[in-house]
Amino acid sequence: MQVTMIVNGERVTRDVEGRLLLVHFLRDHLALTGTHWGCDTSNCGACAVWLDGEPVKSCTVLAAMAAGHEVRTVEGLEQLGELDPIQRGFMHCHGLQCGFCTPGMLMTTRALLDSNPNPSEQEIREAISGQICRCTGYASIVRSVQWAAAEESGTRTSTVDPASVRSEPRSRERTADRP
Amino acid sequence: MQVPVPFDYERATSVEHAIGLLARLGPSARLVAGGHSLLPMMKLRLANFEYLIDINDLHNKLGYVKVEPTQIRIGAMTRHRELLESPELLRSFPIFHDAERVIADPLVRNRGTIGGSLCQADPSEDLCAVCTTLDASCVIRGLDGERVVRMADFYRGPYETAVGDAEMLTEVRFPLRPHGSSAYEKVGRRVGDWAVVSCGAAVWMDDGVITDARVGLAAVGPNTTGIPAISQALRGRPPSQDLYAEAGAIAADYCTPVTDQRGSAEYKRHLAAELTRRAMRRAVARVHGREL
Numbered sequence: 001m002q003v004t005m006i007v008n009g010e011r012v013t014r015d016v017e018g019r020l021l022l023v024h025f026l027r028d029h030l031a032l033t034g035t036h037w038g039c040d041t042s043n044c045g046a047c048a049v050w051l052d053g054e055p056v057k058s059c060t061v062l063a064a065m066a067a068g069h070e071v072r073t074v075e076g077l078e079q080l081g082e083l084d085p086i087q088r089g090f091m092h093c094h095g096l097q098c099g100f101c102t103p104g105m106l107m108t109t110r111a112l113l114d115s116n117p118n119p120s121e122q123e124i125r126e127a128i129s130g131q132i133c134r135c136t137g138y139a140s141i142v143r144s145v146q147w148a149a150a151e152e153s154g155t156r157t158s159t160v161d162p163a164s165v166r167s168e169p170r171s172r173e174r175t176a177d178r179p
Numbered sequence: 180m181q182v183p184v185p186f187d188y189e190r191a192t193s194v195e196h197a198i199g200l201l202a203r204l205g206p207s208a209r210l211v212a213g214g215h216s217l218l219p220m221m222k223l224r225l226a227n228f229e230y231l232i233d234i235n236d237l238h239n240k241l242g243y244v245k246v247e248p249t250q251i252r253i254g255a256m257t258r259h260r261e262l263l264e265s266p267e268l269l270r271s272f273p274i275f276h277d278a279e280r281v282i283a284d285p286l287v288r289n290r291g292t293i294g295g296s297l298c299q300a301d302p303s304e305d306l307c308a309v310c311t312t313l314d315a316s317c318v319i320r321g322l323d324g325e326r327v328v329r330m331a332d333f334y335r336g337p338y339e340t341a342v343g344d345a346e347m348l349t350e351v352r353f354p355l356r357p358h359g360s361s362a363y364e365k366v367g368r369r370v371g372d373w374a375v376v377s378c379g380a381a382v383w384m385d386d387g388v389i390t391d392a393r394v395g396l397a398a399v400g401p402n403t404t405g406i407p408a409i410s411q412a413l414r415g416r417p418p419s420q421d422l423y424a425e426a427g428a429i430a431a432d433y434c435t436p437v438t439d440q441r442g443s444a445e446y447k448r449h450l451a452a453e454l455t456r457r458a459m460r461r462a463v464a465r466v467h468g469r470e471l
Contacts, residue, residue: 001188018188018231021218040181042219043371045286054260054289060218061290064188065211065233108286129370130284 003067007032008076016063023047025063026073034074034103038132045131048104049073055108057130074103077110085148086110095144097135104131109145118149181222190233194241194320194349197234202322202345204230210347211235212256212295215287234347241294241349244268251353255294259306260285262293272313272353273465274361274379278305281363284371294348297333300340300402303373307334307403309363310351311395312379314405317341318350327352334402358390359383360465364454368441374398375441376450378430380458382418384466389413392459394426398441399434399451406433409455423459427452 004013007030014029026032026049035058038046042060049058050072077084086109089095096102105128112119112127119127124145125138133141150156191197191210201208208230211217220226234241234256241256244265251271253262262268263279282288282305296306297317310317311330319326319342328341335341342348365377379395392413397403409426416422436447464471 018186019183021182040222042215042287045284048286055286056290057215057286060215060287062188062214062218062231062233064190065214065235127285130286 001064003063005066005068006070008072014063018062018064020063022049022051022058022061022063022066022071025066026058026071029063032073032075036100036103038100038104043132044101045104045108045128046101048107048131050107050111053111055111072107074106077106084110085151086113086145089144089146089148089151090141093144093147094140095137096140097133097137101131101133101135105133105141109141109148113145113149113152117153119145121146183218183221184224184227186228187230188233189230190236192236194237194347197232197237198320198322198345198347200230200232201347204232206344208232210298212292213258213287213290214295215283215291216295216299216301242292246271246355248355250355253293253351253353255297255348255350256292257294259283259288259291259293259296263288271355272309272361272381274309274312274363274381274462277363278309278365278377278379281365281367281377282306287371293351297351298340298342298348300334300336300338301373302337302400302402303377303398304403305363305365305374305377305397308377308379308395308397310353311403311405312361312363312381312393313353313395314393316352316354317348318352319343319346320349321346325349331405337401356383356391358385358466360462362458362461362465364458364461366450366454373441376436376447376454378451378454378458380426380455380462382413382459382462382466384418384463388415388417389422389463390415392426394430394455394458396430396434396451396455399436399447401435404434406430408433418459418463420460423456423463424452426459427454427456430455 023037026035036046038044042057047058048055124142209228210232238256241254243254245252246267268275315330317328317333333341361381363379366375377397381393383391394406394409409429431448431452434451436444438444461471
């Protein structure tokens, strides 16, 4: 069957099997391998993408179900060569270790900040409760989201920059060295 | 890689179209709403269908929470997130808010629907316990029109409902009664998991006395279970800690848990009693405008 959808602002049409999952459509048919394929059981959230502006697990949506709809993947976060603030937050605050969960984390937390520009730590943790970081780096992920929220609201100062309130001096030095 | 067996995909453009497709294609066809129970089962090949009929386009028509003087009507395609965020439900049936917060995770709640949850009929399904607690009725549409089925008659066994081959659940109705409130308690192994045991409670009061009470349990029987004996025991009595404990003891006695990877039958019986006690206590506090 033929499916047509908008992916990261571009209209795409492909011939697919009805049983093809959206995650494989993105990765194998469109070569958008930024979306990761993890547990395959709708638990880990590495495959999270946006469907009509809401984060969903693309291992549990058929490509056919997304036809006629709008999909946004991690490749669509960067605009005009500029990283999204949430991506910069993950860079600044070491929001990733192995990086496997990162695309899903980025898509979910971008959606969170769009609906709630100043989330509490609890709200951030709840928003990512459908994602698993196998490195267990949740504290850094929360800090990364807080960094992005502060950046976007223009309130990021030395007092709220999470990097500046780190307890370990070595991490602080390394963060400061980053461009 | 988990992939369902090959099937033909159809997209329904109306309720009539969906029912027409079901009638034409027979029992080898299945409706898919949010898909977050069905697709994982199809990926594991626990469920295999020749045709899948996508009804997500019907969200426009069947995604609603409508408050009427004597009932609240919820469209079958209303998504978990919409139930969680509904101010009307929070006001009339806080049990929805309690339960939705602990159903799966925010991403799954963006897709899953109340109709899909009820028709999946998993013995551990939280929304089924909520509907059982609130004495909901299910509106089932077929080729020859509609019929309305009480929750007590909706479940026929694990993963089996009263919805026939060429029928579709279109709406769930909840009777509105004055001076009542409700609550939901769940114990799970981790965030987003199925319940080890969960329990819904609803109470109605007048002049310091319980006029009616209902309890619905999930994960401790072949289907979510209403417990009429609790209603009988509590009617006409003033609420007290002892009374909640009595309700809990009835729940533990009545339920039929089995030992599995989520816990022993004995542990689940203990939970059934404890969660019934807590949910009752919280529901009564809410009748009095207090939040525990």
